[in-house]
Amino acid sequence: MSFVTELLIAISLVVSGVFGLVGSYGLVKLQDSLQRLHAPTKATTLGVGGVLIASMLYFFAKTDHLSIHELLITVFLLLTAPITANFIAKTYMARNLKESDLPDSQSSCGWSVFDEPPEQTADK
Amino acid sequence: MLRRLIPHPLLSLALVFVWLGLVNKFTLGNLILGVVFAVIIPMLTAPYWPDRPKIAKPLRVIEYVLVVLWDIVVANVQVAAIILFRSNPDIRSHWIVVPLELTSAEAITVLAGTITMTPGTVSAMLAADGGSILVHCLHIDDPDGVRDEIKSRYERRLKEIFQ
Numbered sequence: 001m002s003f004v005t006e007l008l009i010a011i012s013l014v015v016s017g018v019f020g021l022v023g024s025y026g027l028v029k030l031q032d033s034l035q036r037l038h039a040p041t042k043a044t045t046l047g048v049g050g051v052l053i054a055s056m057l058y059f060f061a062k063t064d065h066l067s068i069h070e071l072l073i074t075v076f077l078l079l080t081a082p083i084t085a086n087f088i089a090k091t092y093m094a095r096n097l098k099e100s101d102l103p104d105s106q107s108s109c110g111w112s113v114f115d116e117p118p119e120q121t122a123d124k
Numbered sequence: 125m126l127r128r129l130i131p132h133p134l135l136s137l138a139l140v141f142v143w144l145g146l147v148n149k150f151t152l153g154n155l156i157l158g159v160v161f162a163v164i165i166p167m168l169t170a171p172y173w174p175d176r177p178k179i180a181k182p183l184r185v186i187e188y189v190l191v192v193l194w195d196i197v198v199a200n201v202q203v204a205a206i207i208l209f210r211s212n213p214d215i216r217s218h219w220i221v222v223p224l225e226l227t228s229a230e231a232i233t234v235l236a237g238t239i240t241m242t243p244g245t246v247s248a249m250l251a252a253d254g255g256s257i258l259v260h261c262l263h264i265d266d267p268d269g270v271r272d273e274i275k276s277r278y279e280r281r282l283k284e285i286f287q
Contacts, residue, residue: 019200026207035217037246038203038262045241046200068145078196082240082247089248089260103219107255117252 005061009054016050023047033092041085048077129163132176136162176230184285191281195242203244206263218267220245220259222274231286232257238278245270 026039052070059067090113093102099114109115130136143158144150179185206215222239226232232254236247244262251257264270 019204022204022207026203029207029212030215031212034246034248034260035215035262037260038244039207041240041246045196068148072142072145078241079237082237085240085246086236086248089246093248102249102258103221105251105256105258106221106223107251107253109252109255111249111258112252113249115252 001061009057012050012054016047020047132166188281199242215263218261223256
């Protein structure tokens with residue numbers, strides 16, 4: 001393995017480690033659940049992404065065979081992380097917030113946790 | 125006949141690629157097995173996508189993915205900087221309401237996911253009729269600017285893709 005590949009692998013590992021650490025620190029440091037939600041959904045995507053890039057580089061340099069697993073992990077992670085975050089946010093809001101705590105929805109109905117959807121008149 | 129066999133071509137194509145990626149080795153046997161999955165799974169899951177979206181401009185999808193990936197990297201750095209260098213009383217969190225012009229459920233889902241993954245924002249809730257989306261910002265000085273950026277940067281592109 002050449003020096004350059006080793007350097008690239010090392011850099012992406014260090015970057016991912018730093019972001020993972022910052023994300024975890026944010027979980028401890030920030031004050032309420034909604035703020036805490038920001039730390040893991042963002043700071044850790046690059047954290048995990050860095051490890052995956054390092055893994056791809058390493059196996060490409062070692063076996064000359066491009067590994068697709070890491071790309072799939074990235075895709076699945078990017079697809080599922082927002083959904084988890086949304087569920088946590090909704091649960092928190094349903095338990096801890098009143099409708100008056102939120103800004104007006106600027107729409108014909110209120111926010112979905114607190115208000116019923118309009119009657120379905122006809123199928124689209 | 126082909127329409128009956130493959131009612132959802134994009135889903136089938138994605139399934140073939142995901143299967144080949146999972147086995148991580150391209151052989152004829154794997155390809156055939158992937159095609160078998162690509163035929164069976166859309167049949168089994170048909171009740172879950174009653175009206176599937178039409179993707180008008182497939183090339184725009186690539187542009188959108190690249191924009192979002194870049195924004196995710198920027199978001200990571202920004203949020204890390206806020207966490208590290210701002211004391212807690214200095215962090216001003218805001219609610220932002222973004223009125224939506226998108227109508228299809230799939231487009232709104234993509235937009236909500238994008239908002240969550242990008243700079244300092246998490247999409248929290250939809251209005252009950254899907255007319256607007258509630259976004260929580262970690263730290264922001266100019267709420268209107270963020271709203272306009274979400275609309276011009278992401279929603280405009282999604283509208284071109286889905287409509």
